Amino acid sequence: MxxxxxxxxxxxxxxxxxxxxxxxxxxxxxxxxxxxxxxxxxxxxxxxxxxxxxxxxxxxxxxxxxxDLPKYPDNRKKELARLSLEYSLWGSGLIIALVVFINFYYTPHVIWFIYPAFAVAWWPLSMFYYLHRKKLEGKG
Structure with a gap:
C-alpha cells in the first residue's frame, strides 16, 4: 500500500x-x-x-x-515569483554579456548583438508581469 x-x-x-x-x-x-x-x-x-x-x-x-486545513501563505508564491524574476534578470544579463563578447571579439565591424539581446530580454519581462500578477492576486 x-x-x-x-x-x-x-x-x-x-x-x-x-x-x-x-x-x-x-x-x-x-x-x-x-x-x-x-x-x-x-x-x-x-x-x-x-x-x-x-x-x-x-x-x-x-x-x-x-x-479547513492550514495552507502555505500566499507570500510563498510571491517569493517564488520574485526569485524567478531575479534569476531571469541575472540569466539574461549573462547571456547578453556573452553575446556582446562574441560579437565584438569575432566581428567587431558588425553590430549584431542587439537582435539576440532583444529576444533574451523577453524572459525577465515575462517574469516581471508574473510577479506583478501574483502581487495583485494577493491584494484582491
Whole structure:
C-alpha cells in the first residue's frame, strides 16, 4: 500500500505539516486501504483495486476546504515569483554579456548583438508581469 501513501502525500504536498494534516492523511489512507481490501475480497487483483480506489477518490480540494486545513501563505508564491524574476534578470544579463563578447571579439565591424539581446530580454519581462500578477492576486 505504499502506492496509496505516496499518492496521498503527493496530493497534500502543498500543505504544511501539522497535526491536523497528519491526522487527515492517516484517516484517508486508512479508508483507501479498507476499500482496496474490500475490492480484493470481491475478486479484483490488488493492482486493479488500488487503481480503482485512486480513480474513485476524486478531488482533494473539496476535502481541504471542508477540513479547513492550514495552507502555505500566499507570500510563498510571491517569493517564488520574485526569485524567478531575479534569476531571469541575472540569466539574461549573462547571456547578453556573452553575446556582446562574441560579437565584438569575432566581428567587431558588425553590430549584431542587439537582435539576440532583444529576444533574451523577453524572459525577465515575462517574469516581471508574473510577479506583478501574483502581487495583485494577493491584494484582491
Amino acid at each position: 505504499k502506492r496509496l501513501t505516496a499518492y496521498i502525500n503527493k496530493l497534500f504536498e502543498d500543505l504544511p505539516e501539522s497535526d491536523q494534516t497528519k491526522k487527515v492523511k492517516e484517516e484517508i489512507i486508512r479508508d483507501l486501504e479498507e476499500k482496496v481490501a474490500d475490492l480484493v475480497e470481491e475478486g479484483k487483483s490488488q493492482e486493479d483495486a488500488i487503481n480503482k480506489v485512486i480513480v474513485e477518490f476524486g478531488d482533494i480540494e473539496e476535502i481541504k476546504q471542508e477540513m
